[in-house]
Amino acid sequence: MNKNFHLLLVLLFSQQLVQAQFGPAGVGNSSNNGLWLAADAIPAVADGTPISFWPDQSGNANHARHAVAGRQPTYVSNSNINGQPALLFDGSDDQMLVNDADILDGSNGLTFFSVVRGNNIDGSPRGIFGKRITYTVSVEYAYTFFFWSGNNITADIHTQDNRFSTSNSFSNGVSYMPSLIFDGSLASSQRSKIYDRGQLIRTAAESSSTLPNSNQDLCIGALNADYGTYFGGEYAELIQFNYALNSAQRVIVENYLAAKYNMTIARDYFSFKNTYGHEVAGIGQDDANNQHDDAQGSSFIRINNPLNMDNGEFLLWGHNNGDISSNNTTDVDGTIIEARLNRSWRVQETGDLGPVDIIFDVAQYNQFDLTDLRLLIDRDGDGFADNDVPIRMGTPVGATQILFATVDLQDGDRITLGSINQGITPLPLDLIRFEVDQAEKNKAQWSWQTAQEENLLEFELLHSLDGLDWQSETLIAARNQNETQNYSYLQEELGAGQHYFRLKIWEEDGSYSFSSVKSLFVDSEQAVLTLFPNPAKDWVEISSSQSLENTNLQAFNQLGQAVAVQHQQNGQNLRLTISDWPAGQYIIRLEQNGIVRNLRLIKP
Secondary structure, eight states, X not given: OOOOSOOOBSOOHHHHXXXXXXXXXXXXXXXXXXXXXXXXXXXXXXXXXXXXXXXBOSSSOOOEEOOSTTSSOEEESSOTTTTOOEEEEESSSOOEEEOOOGGGSSSSEEEEEEEEEESOOSSSOEEEEEESSOTTOOTTOOEEEEEOGGGOEEEEESSSTTOEEOSSOOOTTOOBOEEEEEETTSOGGGSEEEEETTEEEEEEOOSOSSOOOOOSOEEESSSSTTOSOOOEEEEEEEEEESSOOOHHHHXXXXXXXXXXXXXXXTTOOOOOHHHHOEEEEEEEEEETTEEEOEEEOSSSEEEEOOSSOOTTEEEEEEEOOOOTTSEEOSSSOSSSOOEEESOOEEEEEESOOOOEEEEXXXXXXXXXXXXXXXXXXXXXXXXXXXXXXOOEEOEEETTTEEEEEEEOOOTTOEEEEEESOOOOOOOSSEEEEEEEEEEETTEEEEEEEEESOOSEEEEEEEEESSSSSEEEEEXXXXXXXXXXXXXXXXXXXXXXXXXXXEEEEEETTSOEEEOOOEEXXXXXXXXXXXXXXXXXXXXXXXXXXXXXXXXXEEEXXXXXXXXXXXXXXXXXXXXXXXXXXXXXXXXXXXXXXXXXXXXXXXXX
16 A cells, blocks of 8 residues: 555545534534534635525534525625624524524523624614524523623523623624523522623523523524514624533633634633634643543544643644645655645643643545654744654554654644655546536536546546445546546435545556545435433333434433443334433434434433
């Protein structure tokens, strides 16, 4: 096998969306991070394009939608929020809706982060988000969060009986990071809190200790669906967890958002926003009850197991957005290290957490030898070529991960991954363009463009439901022409869920290479799921309006820890044995054809 450090991506962002292991900034996971909407996850379109679908990155498929033309926010590629993509809500009737899901309420804790910049904050109710029928109906009333009288922010938790507002006023044309935290385990006087850019601006009493399991959709841009007054302005990101983040986790997420949107926050632990502010993640501790010691952001580096993390100590890292599909062969010593990733990360350490473990997952690359990889650290700031910190060998973990154990990072270090065997295999042709677009509801239109074809045999079109197991769709003969060639193919009868596509390019001598991976999400009416009985002590049955064949089932406790589950499947029913589970609340996670559903179970 060629020992390639660099070849083509086989996992794209959309696959991470389906199989998300960590939430934003490396906090939480898909069992407790119920919603993660970021405008930069929307496939790039022209400015002003109405957006009907905002993809959820949490792994729960809680996508935001609006099907009615004229009521959809429009895409802004270079917004006033640090030039990041955003959705522009017109303030007249734009809104987006997230289908009701158990993970969005029904718990004894809740955390929301939003990033917005209003243009119609005027004392009228302008919803940031809400999940209720309307203000006059107490049933199915989970929460709402909105700008209102005096240009303050007002919040309701479980009806408006304990409505509270900030004393701070908010202005148009200013980027804010309003966040809402509810913790039903605290004394009633301390249960509800509002922050902006990391600063606590309101603590309020709440009589309820648990949110209701509302059947209402989550509305973005209004207090509830079709409320009548609407938020106007730019909306860049919305994050939800179904528990109250501890203070260390909250600070880490705030630093992720502050780096991305260039905001000044109360506890700013990452000062490299302008150069390394991409996909910031972190670990840290305020005290023994408020700590986070294992994180992987949406990039592919994971840091955990700090040896000596103490109160007030944090380690955060972000990258320079370097291209991960190509090598850097100049900023290396050229003797031991032949190439390194173009992407590098920079760490900021507050205090001294001691040595940590660093894990790189290189599944992005379709050819590699883990034993060729080395950890490179630039401590003196002049690049990686001088190896001012000794090169570190790692230990392969499974097929695609390499572990660098007990690495003692220092504040300001730059790190990246190097290879002692570059061995780059070039593509056998110039593949100018490769795209797969949704032609109709269940069809995919393949198209690609080449130049300077030589000694090519054919293109094999590969299709996958998970990005790992690939099936051949068809073969198309190569033309072996030196001028530009255009190819196309229409694939029909795609099922609902996530789909992945790539080209396998065959040469006449039997060798081959791959294109990058493209993805589509085919939407459909979701199956109706019921969980009965609930609460339950010994067994519970999941019934579906559709077949549950090939369903992957997992269960998680309130801490997000996986719980062993025994079940029997019969067509449209799954029967779970739960007699040995401790009392508490559980999330039952079902994944079928790339679609993830979460059900909440209470065991008394």
